[in-house]
Amino acid sequence: MLTNRLGERRLQLALVATAPKLKGCEFAQVGHIVIIRRYDENNVASQTTQTFLLGGWEEISDPEAKIQTISCNSPLGKVLIGKTIGEISEVEAPGGFQEVELLGIEIPNIKQLTERRSVAA
16 A cells, blocks of 8 residues: 555656757757858858768768768868857868858758769769
């Protein structure tokens, strides 16, 4: 009897926890998709953007993948980790230093990670 009452009391005091709804990401982390814009040496923004998956230690080179993976250990990956949308950072590129702006951060879904580019016949 005592055990049943204790069990009932625990149920009365229990809180139901639900996972928070993810509305986006505050800062870039491994596993996120990041959208960037590069700036040239005259500080002029590129008209195009680039989208990458921030991966683990190794870069995955798959020319057919819609989203290219960059290593968190690469110069660009190191610069992007921990950054928030709108931040501009300087990254060392083969031609010298270059500024990149973080335009967007997304949590990828499985479809984004498995899609391939369509190849023209």
